[in-house]
Amino acid sequence: MPVKVFLTEDEMPRQWYNLNVDLPVRNPLLGPDRKPATPEYLGTLFPMNLIAQAISTDRWIDIPGEVLELLYRWRPTPLHRAVYLEKALETPARIYYKNEGVSPPGSHKPNTAVPQAWYSKEFGVKKIITETGAGQWGSALAFSCALVGLECKVYMVRVSYEQKPYRKMMMETWGATCVPSPSDQTKAGRDILSKDPDSPGSLGIAISEAIEEAVADKSGKTKYSLGSVLPWVLLHQTIIGLEAKKQLKKFGEKKVDVVIGCAGGGSNFAGLSFPFIYDKINGAQIDIIPVEPTCCPTMTKAPFVYDFGDTAEIAPIAPMHSLGHTFVPPPIHAGGLRYHGMAPQVCQAIVDGLIEPRAVHQKECFEAAVLFARTEGIIAAPETGHAIAATIQEAKKAKEEGKEKVILFNMSGHGLMDLKGYDLYFQGQLQDYAYPEEEIYKALELIKDLPKPQLAKAGS
Amino acid sequence: MPVKVFLTEDEMPRQWYNLNVDLPVRNPLLGPDRKPATPEYLGTLFPMNLIAQAISTDRWIDIPGEVLELLYRWRPTPLHRAVYLEKALETPARIYYKNEGVSPPGSHKPNTAVPQAWYSKEFGVKKIITETGAGQWGSALAFSCALVGLECKVYMVRVSYEQKPYRKMMMETWGATCVPSPSDQTKAGRDILSKDPDSPGSLGIAISEAIEEAVADKSGKTKYSLGSVLPWVLLHQTIIGLEAKKQLKKFGEKKVDVVIGCAGGGSNFAGLSFPFIYDKINGAQIDIIPVEPTCCPTMTKAPFVYDFGDTAEIAPIAPMHSLGHTFVPPPIHAGGLRYHGMAPQVCQAIVDGLIEPRAVHQKECFEAAVLFARTEGIIAAPETGHAIAATIQEAKKAKEEGKEKVILFNMSGHGLMDLKGYDLYFQGQLQDYAYPEEEIYKALELIKDLPKPQLAKAGS
Numbered sequence: 001m002p003v004k005v006f007l008t009e010d011e012m013p014r015q016w017y018n019l020n021v022d023l024p025v026r027n028p029l030l031g032p033d034r035k036p037a038t039p040e041y042l043g044t045l046f047p048m049n050l051i052a053q054a055i056s057t058d059r060w061i062d063i064p065g066e067v068l069e070l071l072y073r074w075r076p077t078p079l080h081r082a083v084y085l086e087k088a089l090e091t092p093a094r095i096y097y098k099n100e101g102v103s104p105p106g107s108h109k110p111n112t113a114v115p116q117a118w119y120s121k122e123f124g125v126k127k128i129i130t131e132t133g134a135g136q137w138g139s140a141l142a143f144s145c146a147l148v149g150l151e152c153k154v155y156m157v158r159v160s161y162e163q164k165p166y167r168k169m170m171m172e173t174w175g176a177t178c179v180p181s182p183s184d185q186t187k188a189g190r191d192i193l194s195k196d197p198d199s200p201g202s203l204g205i206a207i208s209e210a211i212e213e214a215v216a217d218k219s220g221k222t223k224y225s226l227g228s229v230l231p232w233v234l235l236h237q238t239i240i241g242l243e244a245k246k247q248l249k250k251f252g253e254k255k256v257d258v259v260i261g262c263a264g265g266g267s268n269f270a271g272l273s274f275p276f277i278y279d280k281i282n283g284a285q286i287d288i289i290p291v292e293p294t295c296c297p298t299m300t301k302a303p304f305v306y307d308f309g310d311t312a313e314i315a316p317i318a319p320m321h322s323l324g325h326t327f328v329p330p331p332i333h334a335g336g337l338r339y340h341g342m343a344p345q346v347c348q349a350i351v352d353g354l355i356e357p358r359a360v361h362q363k364e365c366f367e368a369a370v371l372f373a374r375t376e377g378i379i380a381a382p383e384t385g386h387a388i389a390a391t392i393q394e395a396k397k398a399k400e401e402g403k404e405k406v407i408l409f410n411m412s413g414h415g416l417m418d419l420k421g422y423d424l425y426f427q428g429q430l431q432d433y434a435y436p437e438e439e440i441y442k443a444l445e446l447i448k449d450l451p452k453p454q455l456a457k458a459g460s
Numbered sequence: 461m462p463v464k465v466f467l468t469e470d471e472m473p474r475q476w477y478n479l480n481v482d483l484p485v486r487n488p489l490l491g492p493d494r495k496p497a498t499p500e501y502l503g504t505l506f507p508m509n510l511i512a513q514a515i516s517t518d519r520w521i522d523i524p525g526e527v528l529e530l531l532y533r534w535r536p537t538p539l540h541r542a543v544y545l546e547k548a549l550e551t552p553a554r555i556y557y558k559n560e561g562v563s564p565p566g567s568h569k570p571n572t573a574v575p576q577a578w579y580s581k582e583f584g585v586k587k588i589i590t591e592t593g594a595g596q597w598g599s600a601l602a603f604s605c606a607l608v609g610l611e612c613k614v615y616m617v618r619v620s621y622e623q624k625p626y627r628k629m630m631m632e633t634w635g636a637t638c639v640p641s642p643s644d645q646t647k648a649g650r651d652i653l654s655k656d657p658d659s660p661g662s663l664g665i666a667i668s669e670a671i672e673e674a675v676a677d678k679s680g681k682t683k684y685s686l687g688s689v690l691p692w693v694l695l696h697q698t699i700i701g702l703e704a705k706k707q708l709k710k711f712g713e714k715k716v717d718v719v720i721g722c723a724g725g726g727s728n729f730a731g732l733s734f735p736f737i738y739d740k741i742n743g744a745q746i747d748i749i750p751v752e753p754t755c756c757p758t759m760t761k762a763p764f765v766y767d768f769g770d771t772a773e774i775a776p777i778a779p780m781h782s783l784g785h786t787f788v789p790p791p792i793h794a795g796g797l798r799y800h801g802m803a804p805q806v807c808q809a810i811v812d813g814l815i816e817p818r819a820v821h822q823k824e825c826f827e828a829a830v831l832f833a834r835t836e837g838i839i840a841a842p843e844t845g846h847a848i849a850a851t852i853q854e855a856k857k858a859k860e861e862g863k864e865k866v867i868l869f870n871m872s873g874h875g876l877m878d879l880k881g882y883d884l885y886f887q888g889q890l891q892d893y894a895y896p897e898e899e900i901y902k903a904l905e906l907i908k909d910l911p912k913p914q915l916a917k918a919g920s
Contacts, residue, residue, distance in 0.1 A: 003529065004533070004534075072462070073464070073540075074464075080533075084607070102562050104838045104874075106876070143837055146834045147837050165879075165883075166876070169879035169882055170839065170876070170879060172882070172883070173830060174833055174839075175834050373606070373633050374606045374633075374635050375606075377533050377534075377606065377607050377634075378564045379564065379630065379634075414564075416877065419630060420629070422629055422632070422633045423625075423629045426632055
């Protein structure tokens with residue numbers, strides 16, 4: 001029995017799937033004037049050929065040949081059958097996982113970093129600026145800019161810059177510049193430093209610095225880039241689910257019952273699940289589950305509102321489940337899941353009842369990830385641990401029900417740069433954090449005057 | 461044009477290649493009595509089914525089905541064409557590399573760790589003890605014991621244990637016990653600590669502790685394991701070269717001109733090259749190049765002698781190029797290449813003129829590895845940097861000669877746990893070390909009374 005299935009280059013998907021076309025309702029992004037963001041406004045931040053993807057009405061969007069060739073450096077990624085985990089759980093379920101950890105930067109992030117770099121170069125961009133928290137996105141963009149031949153600068157949240165020096169070294173090895181944020185290189189950074197010279201930084205501040213430097217170059221040769229949330233990011237990630245479908249067929253599976261991914265900004269979950277949401281819209285019975293930390297319960301507890309993408313209120317305003325853009329989640333080790341908002345398309349799918357979010361506590365995730373490491377042999381990122389925990393819950397449910405379910409989850413990245421979390425887990429020093437309800441309400445108070453998104457199609 | 465070729469499970473090699481059968485001369489290992497080591501003596505250290513592989517007269521040895529299934533967790537590994545590196549070098553050569561960095565522990569080491577764990581379990585072993593320096597081998601064995609279901613204990617050189625805590629955390633995540641050496645758990649360790657409580661440890665001391673604990677269990681349920689040098693280790697690694705041959709054919713290559721691997725104990729080099737040495741013995745024209753650090757010039761400067769495998773003179777005595785078992789190489793970042801000896805089969809191939817060793821300095825290796833990272837996108841281990849440096853030398857030579865050569869090298873592991881070396885390189889803080897000739901002669905003086913190995917077949 002095979003435990004892993006590859007695809008050849010010829011079998012690699014040639015098009016991305018654009019879920020926008022199939023969502024009943026689409027609320028637009030808003031600009032600083034709180035009106036629908038115009039392409040002109042978005043064009044100050046992003047190259048126009050990416051913006052075109054966000055407003056495209058095509059269900060299938062061609063992947064350019066040169067992008068395919070770049071993706072082929074590490075794709076298609078293998079689809080594994082988790083036979084050893086199944087045995088350990090004594091479940092009748094067949095569990096499959098897509099291994100996105102085999103990319104050189106170690107996660108799914110280059111699936112969009114590579115096309116973003118390529119489209120930027122096509123558009124005449126010479127330099128891309130971004131921010132990064134824990135470092136996964138920054139290293140993926142540094143890698144992609146090296147392959148394509150673009151300059152790359154990354155503002156990295158200072159506390160992560162100091163705690164995770166290896167991520168900075170990765171970016172530098174790929175030729176990028178990595179600056180701890182707040183820095184003295186932007187007005188936003190200098191303002192913070194003048195008030196608090198020892199500021200540990202935040203993703204919100206780093207976004208402000210990256211955007212400020214990008215828009216300051218009026219030649220249009222410098223653009224800003226984001227690693228999740230935006231429509232083209234999610235579009236590029238759909239290659240994960242499209243490959244997985246072909247590979248499940250090679251395993252002889254005719255249907256899948258449960259699809260699971262962890263969700264911080266939503267991109268790895270969207271990448272695996274959107275092609276299956278397409279099937280669901282067309283009549284398939286599939287439980288599709290995005291998984292988040294209990295202490296940062298964006299999807300399971302927060303309202304669907306319009307809110308800012310960043311703390312400093314510079315980024316576009318997005319329709320999403322939001323804990324409020326000033327909300328600071330507890331310091332769990334899954335840094336990639338500590339975001340106050342969620343990709344609008346994922347939120348719209350929740351509102352429309354297409355997917356069923358779930359929250360799990362950190363210790364359950366590490367317990368699941370350790371079982372996964374000791375059976376399947378792969379050390380997963382703490383973020384991915386959330387998907388594994390939900391998978392184990394579903395496999396146990398299948399056992400109770402005596403059902404031969406097919407469960408598919410996204411092994412979104414390896415945890416070789418995140419071993420400190422495992423170490424603390426073994427030492428019994430990890431804690432589960434309560435859902436900080438009061439703080440969330442305080443944070444939401446700040447956006448009560450923003451417009452409200454539409455919930456259902458007019459007249460429906 | 462494809463830039464990467466996979467194989468399916470069905471195409472995976474079913475047998476390992478045993479070079480011993482084709483070497484004109486074989487000098488045996490010696491036991492503590494300085495006479496050819498008997499299976500009984502070796503059996504106190506290793507399970508007998510592995511020892512049987514060392515003395516087998518079969519050219520091809522079947523890979524058990526269960527081992528194949530375990531290897532299939534991450535194998536076959538991809539063979540890449542280095543199109544971006546070729547472009548950067550403007551070489552007419554076609555460069556290929558086998559990517560062993562995709563294994564969960566990140567290197568070629570599990571190719572033998574998995575079968576060693578499996579054969580040990582078959583033989584009734586319950587616990588495997590080993591030592592590790594930088595941690596690659598220890599984490600590969602921990603991974604393998606988790607998959608097979610064996611207890612695993614690793615004595616890790618204390619200075620590495622403290623400098624590279626992530627390696628220890630990897631081993632613990634896979635359920636192994638990792639102890640800094642010297643420890644108070646063995647007599648050998650206690651002896652050292654009583655003289656020097658702050659001893660940083662050494663591979664020699666760690667070997668002594670691991671062997672002492674393994675042989676102390678008279679039930680036979682505890683065995684010792686080694687990650688390089690020994691015949692069955694090299695045998696298991698030949699899957700690399702056997703896969704590469706099939707993949708080169710898929711790329712349409714009819715022959716290969718140059719085969720390159722870095723060599724510390726010799727296992728990754730042997731794994732790639734032995735199947736090509738077989739072709740060379742049968743008439744093919746191939747330059748086969750093991751690459752070592754200039755400051756630890758085992759193959760390029762040291763004599764072919766009998767010497768101990770470890771500093772403490774406990775391990776078997778092996779016929780090999782040796783810098784002397786008390787030689788301590790300068791502190792280069794390629795920790796896996798800092799060994800005083802070399803696998804006997806590799807040395808025998810040098811003596812027989814089948815392969816041509818080469819030495820390179822550390823800074824050239826990091827320069828080569830940075831170019832590789834920025835063109836091919838993969839951050840290689842510092843050890844692998846030696847193979848890349850020699851590959852670039854050969855690609856430049858092909859350009860000078862105007863020849864369309866086919867060059868194949870082993871990308872033996874990723875460097876995500878070794879980024880400190882890259883960082884020091886960028887800071888201009890790396891140095892090249894001179895070949896410490898005098899120290900080597902002092903170290904060799906200690907073994908002048910050991911027997912001398914046979915150089916050529918009697919009568920030839």
